[in-house]
Amino acid sequence: MSPLSRVLLLLLAVAPLAACNPPVPRMERVVVAWPSGEGAAVTVPMQRASGRWLVSIGLRRPDGSERQALAWLNMGAPAPILSEGLYRELGLAEGRDLAMRIGPVGVTVGGRSVIDGPGRIGDQDLFGLLFAPRSVEAVLPAGVLRHFVVTVDPRAEALTLARPGTPRPRGVPVPVRIDSASGIAVADARVGGQAVSLVLDVGAPYTWLRGSTVATWLARRPDWRRAEGAVGRANLAMADLGLEPAGTVIRLPRLDLPGLSFPDVGALGTGPVGGRLGAVALGEIFWDRWQAGIGEPVAGWLGNNVLDGVRLTLDYPAGQSFWERQRATGPGDLDGVGLTLVRRSAGYAVAAVATREGRPLVPGVEAGDRLVRIDGHPLDGLAPEAALAALSARPGERRVLELDRAGASVKVTAEGARF
Structure with a gap:
């Protein structure tokens, strides 16, 4: 081809x-x-x-x-x-x-x-x-x-x-912009002192950002980088594209909204669709298509790794949101075995092995391996959250992975890592 x-x-x-x-x-x-x-x-x-x-x-x-x-x-x-x-x-x-x-x-x-x-x-x-x-x-x-x-x-x-016009909801007020065509809500945030526009979306399990935005930040703050390759809830699509396997997991020391501050926020800077060839030919096509109906440039979306910790009210007609904290979010929300998965029919395959400073976090596993069992429990037929939960582990905690590699059975003992 x-x-x-x-x-x-x-x-x-x-x-x-x-x-x-x-x-x-x-x-x-x-x-x-x-x-x-x-x-x-x-x-x-x-x-x-x-x-x-x-x-x-x-x-x-x-x-x-x-x-x-x-x-x-x-x-x-x-x-x-x-x-x-x-x-x-x-x-x-x-x-x-x-x-x-x-x-x-x-x-x-x-x-x-x-x-x-x-x-x-x-x-x-x-x-x-x-x-x-x-x-x-x-x-x-x-x-x-x-x-x-x-x-x-x-x-x-x-x-x-x-109904619109109901009494003011409880919580910290944060202004939002509502696009007149799509209804999508955008809030202004600050990361590392830089202004950034983010869509508020409880439909997303994790915060995703443009890869180009993350690359710019990492040029100044390389210590924010945690791994190459989506892991845990950041591996939210499990699609056979470059967004997740070639993405970069980062940890933001702080994300600020007007009147609010969230520490230790994880995010995925997405990789290019189709690798370098796709980046040259298509640019950030996923984000460009997604952004087309929002009415303004955005850096990505704020997902449920942040929004799960608040009772969020969106007063769409008034262009206002209200945030009431329910629990603190922590830096261990991605801890686990460093594999990026892709769904294949009823099962799961390894799209990439996460790396840190160029070293694979799960030696012995290769991209393309079919993940058959974790600690003896079969993965076929499991919902995505169950497969990701089986890979979750505290740093140093072990998981036994059984894989199929082109018809050959492979067993690997892997350790959890902190992301």
């Missing part, structure tokens, strides 16, 4: 990973219906999956009946996305609108704004890649949430939707 052909394939491959984010159709019509007798707010339960939050929503079929679906709460996505099967079951392929229910609140979205399918990477669609064996069929995006005052409470595992 020619270098140009490889680049074109990479361009097609990265599109699904960015598909749950811009560029997408503009949200042309959203109608919210509060049932009579309801108060100013409703609260529905959330459940955790792969470091992300899911909520159950009701969806109206063409015959008027309702069916339930799990939706990914994604503040970094502008428009609803449905699985291909659900899109057709609800009649959107015939031009119908999307009618959903979040708790008792009805929401109707113009059908032309709804995306048909999350896209595929290899033989898996994005919902399956991120969530299987759970069946997740939809994205509940910023383009819908922006019509409410939204509170995400990790401790209570609850999502609250309130």
Whole structure:
């Protein structure tokens, strides 16, 4: 295959990973219906999956009946996305609108704004890649949430939707900018004395940043570098692309928002899609595509390694957020065996072995090995969070890895590392 052909394939491959984010159709019509007798707010339960939050929503079929679906709460996505099967079951392929229910609140979205399918990477669609064996069929995006005052409470595992103009929420106020087209919220932060714009997204398990931004910081502060290769929750996509295997894990001594400070914040500076060839031909295509619907340049997103520690309220109509601390976050959130994984059908393979100062952190393991068992427990069929949990370990704690290398069985004893 020619270098140009490889680049074109990479361009097609990265599109699904960015598909749950811009560029997408503009949200042309959203109608919210509060049932009579309801108060100013409703609260529905959330459940955790792969470091992300899911909520159950009701969806109206063409015959008027309702069916339930799990939706990914994604503040970094502008428009609803449905699985291909659900899109057709609800009649959107015939031009119908999307009618959903979040708790008792009805929401109707113009059908032309709804995306048909999350896209595929290899033989898996994005919902399956991120969530299987759970069946997740939809994205509940910023383009819908922006019509409410939204509170995400990790401790209570609850999502609250309130009418605009409700009393001021509790917590430290932090101004945000809401893009008029996408509804995505951007906050101004400071890292190492430098201003940086970040999307607030409880749909992301970990903070990801542009590789070019991180490279600039590391030129001045090389001590921030922790490893080459995504590990733990930073390995959030497990997609067969260069973003994670060629990424850089860093530890920010402090990240400041107006009135707030977060110490020891981990982040992944993403690698180039397709390595050096992809970087030359495509630049930071993932970020450029993702940023296109935000309305301004951003350095990345602030994910749940930070947001899990706060009760976050986004008053979209007022352009304000409110932060109430619930627990402290620590520097050990990535501690474990230094492997970057990629999902392959129902199992997991090693995309890269993390390195530090050029030395592999897990000697004896090679990129391309299929990870079969950890401490005797099989990985096939496990959800991503369970596979990552099996690799978690305190520094020096050992894990026994059983691998398949081109049909040959390999056993490696690996030690956890601090990231």
